[in-house]
Amino acid sequence: MSTDDTMLDELLGAYALDAVGADEAVAVEAYLERAPHAAQELARLRNAATWIGATEALTPPPELHDTVLEAARSRRATALGRSAPDDPCWPST
Amino acid sequence: MTEHVGRQAGRDVRPSQWERTTRHRLIAGEEGALNEIYDQFASFVYGLALRVIGDARAAEDVSQDVFVTFWERPDAFDPDRGSLRTWLGTLAHRRAVDHVRREEARRRRAIKDAARPTTTPDVEEMAIALVTAERVRSALDTLPDDQRRAIQLAYFGGKTYRQVAEVLGIPEGTAKSRLRLGLRRIAGVLETETVGRSE
Numbered sequence: 001m002s003t004d005d006t007m008l009d010e011l012l013g014a015y016a017l018d019a020v021g022a023d024e025a026v027a028v029e030a031y032l033e034r035a036p037h038a039a040q041e042l043a044r045l046r047n048a049a050t051w052i053g054a055t056e057a058l059t060p061p062p063e064l065h066d067t068v069l070e071a072a073r074s075r076r077a078t079a080l081g082r083s084a085p086d087d088p089c090w091p092s093t
Numbered sequence: 094m095t096e097h098v099g100r101q102a103g104r105d106v107r108p109s110q111w112e113r114t115t116r117h118r119l120i121a122g123e124e125g126a127l128n129e130i131y132d133q134f135a136s137f138v139y140g141l142a143l144r145v146i147g148d149a150r151a152a153e154d155v156s157q158d159v160f161v162t163f164w165e166r167p168d169a170f171d172p173d174r175g176s177l178r179t180w181l182g183t184l185a186h187r188r189a190v191d192h193v194r195r196e197e198a199r200r201r202r203a204i205k206d207a208a209r210p211t212t213t214p215d216v217e218e219m220a221i222a223l224v225t226a227e228r229v230r231s232a233l234d235t236l237p238d239d240q241r242r243a244i245q246l247a248y249f250g251g252k253t254y255r256q257v258a259e260v261l262g263i264p265e266g267t268a269k270s271r272l273r274l275g276l277r278r279i280a281g282v283l284e285t286e287t288v289g290r291s292e
Contacts, residue, residue, distance in 0.1 A: 043175060047179055060135050
């Protein structure tokens with residue numbers, strides 16, 4: 001493993017927390033495509049981050065439910081029959 | 094034998110049947126599926142967004158954006174690569190951090206819980222989620238202070254690791270490794286019991 005790769009491995013925690021700069025995010029994402037061990041570690045770390053986030057769960061104001069449904073309905077026509085653009089969430093493994 | 098629960102890139106457990114079914118129902122444009130997802134994950138998405146942004150109105154906007162994004166592109170969620178919770182949480186966190194980084198001034202204010210009766214589409218999963226969140230809370234308490242502080246600044250404070258290093262007065266490399274080590278410990282706790290699986 002090259003020094004660069006080691007440095008990218010060290011960034012995985014920060015990346016899982018959305019705590020890297022834009023250039024670094026690009027570098028990490030390219031790295032994830034060619035390094036399965038890194039993609040696997042990221043999945044673990046991101047799962048951990050998710051559950052840390054879940055400790056803050058809080059019931060939203062009741063009207064949010066209707067707001068979401070109305071927004072969804074208004075976009076329903078365009079939503080169907082359209083292919084999804086690039087996945088915004090998963091690392092590109 | 095195909096009984097292989099192999100670690101696919103994104104997850105170490107197989108996707109739940111509920112996730113697969115719900116995703117298909119969303120692809121078919123079924124509004125009831127969106128309702129179920131909302132009831133199951135609204136508190137998670139909203140609570141996370143609120144914690145990061147500190148503003149109720151903006152947290153609602155982020156939450157709406159997350160659910161409508163999933164409604165519009167349910168096929169962007171690949172159940173083989175991670176849980177729905179992680180997918181929604183990753184999206185919510187990114188949107189929240191984007192918001193924080195756009196807004197220089199952040200307002201934090203106390204928000205009172207406004208409870209509302211909801212349907213509970215997957216009671217068992219929701220119960221597991223409560224227990225798991227509680228375990229993670231305890232695990233966070235047992236993390237070394239320096240790791241916990243770094244994670245909180247980054248994840249809830251929306252700071253980059255460079256900013257974390259600056260705030261804590263530590264080298265950037267140290268900030269990076271504290272974030273990684275801390276998350277690894279939490280991941281380890283999640284993996285020690287089956288209840289730690291993510292939905």
